[in-house]
Amino acid sequence: MNNNDLTFEEALARLEVLVNRLEEGNLPLEESLELFAEGIKLTKQCSKHLEQAEKQISILLEGDNGQAVVREEEL
Template identity: 50%
Template sequence: MSDQVQQTEAAPESFEAAIEKLERIVTRLENGDVPLEEAIDLFQEGMRLSKYCSQKLEQVERKIELLMEDEEGISRRPFPPLTDEKGE
């Protein structure tokens, strides 16, 4: 089982590839015809892929810059970080 875990821990080639693989895993698990051990392995791989995608999205979010128009023309500023507080 450790060989199988090592194979699935490698990062996907791209965000899109990870999403496609995650969708296939979800479909297989939703069908319900997967043996228990395989379902557990698929679930673990899905969680790793989900974490990978989440980290990629956070990296992209940090790179986004907002273009703001002011009296001098267009200026750039970093994308504001998300706050934990709601409603503010």
């Protein structure tokens, strides 16, 4: 599976695995650099997922009468 096809949760889980492996500190430099590069890509993908989710979230606004009014943000 291509990392671009991962859900947010899958990308985050993979990122956690990479961080744990890098924190162990016993990897060759080449492998560390590859894992770091993959981690950067996953971080960007997670950020993209979060930005998309933010666009879909309902925004709560306080109405004139003090009641909460729900408004969908336009995509």
